Amino acid sequence: MKILVTGGAGYIGSHTIKKLGRQGHELLTIDNLSTGHRGAVLFGDFKKGDIRDPVFLRRVFSSFRPQALVHFAASVIVPESVENPLLYWDNNISAMITLLRAAVEHQVKMAVFSSSAAVYGEPEKIPVTEDHPRRPANPYGMTKLVGEGILADCDLAHGLKSVCLRYFNASGVDPEGELVEDREVETHLIPLVLKAAIAAREKKHRAKGRGHSGGKELLIFGNDYPTPDGTCVRDYIHVNDLAQAHILALEWLSREKRSGVFNVGNGRGYSVRQVIEVSRRVTGLPIPSRDVPRRPGDPAELVASSEKIRKVLGWKPEIPELEKIISSSWNYFSKQVAGSRKQVAGNQ
Ligand SMILES: NC(=O)c1ccc[n+]([C@@H]2O[C@H](COP(=O)([O-])OP(=O)(O)OC[C@H]3O[C@@H](n4cnc5c(N)ncnc54)[C@H](O)[C@@H]3O)[C@@H](O)[C@H]2O)c1
Numbered sequence: 001m002k003i004l005v006t007g008g009a010g011y012i013g014s015h016t017i018k019k020l021g022r023q024g025h026e027l028l029t030i031d032n033l034s035t036g037h038r039g040a041v042l043f044g045d046f047k048k049g050d051i052r053d054p055v056f057l058r059r060v061f062s063s064f065r066p067q068a069l070v071h072f073a074a075s076v077i078v079p080e081s082v083e084n085p086l087l088y089w090d091n092n093i094s095a096m097i098t099l100l101r102a103a104v105e106h107q108v109k110m111a112v113f114s115s116s117a118a119v120y121g122e123p124e125k126i127p128v129t130e131d132h133p134r135r136p137a138n139p140y141g142m143t144k145l146v147g148e149g150i151l152a153d154c155d156l157a158h159g160l161k162s163v164c165l166r167y168f169n170a171s172g173v174d175p176e177g178e179l180v181e182d183r184e185v186e187t188h189l190i191p192l193v194l195k196a197a198i199a200a201r202e203k204k205h206r207a208k209g210r211g212h213s214g215g216k217e218l219l220i221f222g223n224d225y226p227t228p229d230g231t232c233v234r235d236y237i238h239v240n241d242l243a244q245a246h247i248l249a250l251e252w253l254s255r256e257k258r259s260g261v262f263n264v265g266n267g268r269g270y271s272v273r274q275v276i277e278v279s280r281r282v283t284g285l286p287i288p289s290r291d292v293p294r295r296p297g298d299p300a301e302l303v304a305s306s307e308k309i310r311k312v313l314g315w316k317p318e319i320p321e322l323e324k325i326i327s328s329s330w331n332y333f334s335k336q337v338a339g340s341r342k343q344v345a346g347n348q
Helices: 011-022 054-064 078-083 085-105 139-158 189-207 239-256 272-283 307-313 322-347
Strands: 002-006 026-031 045-048 068-071 110-116 161-167 169-171 218-221 236-238 260-264 289-292
Touching: 002 011, 002 054, 011 026, 011 068, 011 239, 026 054, 045 054, 054 085, 068 085, 068 239, 078 085, 078 139, 085 139, 110 139, 110 239, 139 161, 161 239, 169 189, 169 239, 169 322, 189 218, 189 272, 189 322, 218 272, 236 239, 236 322, 239 260, 239 307, 260 307, 272 322
Parallel strands: 002 026, 002 068, 026 045, 068 110, 110 161, 161 260, 169 236, 218 289
Antiparallel strands: none
């Protein structure tokens, strides 16, 4: 299949491209590289450009003539969306309208959209099923909900069938070590925990002989949530299992020719303290942490019901264990640090 992928140089996009490429699909990634990495696109062609640019899009659609669209490109940092909502409405909604206009003009009939568990806001019951009320708690979540609505309208008006995948907490890194999880602004728990482990290790090395140990602390926002240990509970899903959901979604769209919305999560929640504990086991490092007050807008618990995607798309996670998810990240992050040390040594 000829597939146009927006945001394919990003974290989830690049992992999905690797799977799609291995299946032999003809791929074109478009990405403005605002947060993505050109080197992470391992298969297909690449064009640098912005999906808010209709002239760029027209050129891309008319030369590539895709049969399907996989739309990852977006601004993705929740606190930033609260501070700068117009940026989010622009990059997630205006951009999506420009993109879908081009897709409709060029008779694209299938789309897979990166939606989010953020559409649910504070859940009323756990696990969250797809028909749970959608009450996003921030502008980022609102843009994802509106994106789903635009696609539903495009189905009715233009026959553009879509699958909206509501990802829970994407995590882990390519177990084959070819891809990256590298963000300038890090807000995801597992990378933050592993970076705190590395900082602790570095500080210990530097302080050797002076009796110091420990490193930058990991901040735990809120220890008084109604959860077993008082910290927030989330559903961590390996990025390769997320990638597989896109493959199955495209197959389903080709076969069924109808639209659908699916959660993508493991259906199992882990608290912040559990993530830190498992990370301590995986890294063998202390990982200092400090409890600080809650942040506004963090739901206590967010765990997916994955029944629908398992039943309808036949999806099944291959790496559901938190320990394996964290190990795949540690494999990447620990090498990164070793690599940067080598670079410093080389520069001297
Ligand atoms: N990471 C998660 O846990 C998570 C959870 C739920 C949903 N999502 C959604 O998944 C998608 C991918 O997220 P990610 O974590 O891989 O983020 P990411 O920042 O790594 O990837 C986004 C990619 O889109 C590109 N991009 C952004 N704006 C663009 C524009 N205007 N034109 C062209 N390219 C543009 C970036 O350069 C980047 O390569 C996003 O839509 C995000 O909202 C992510």
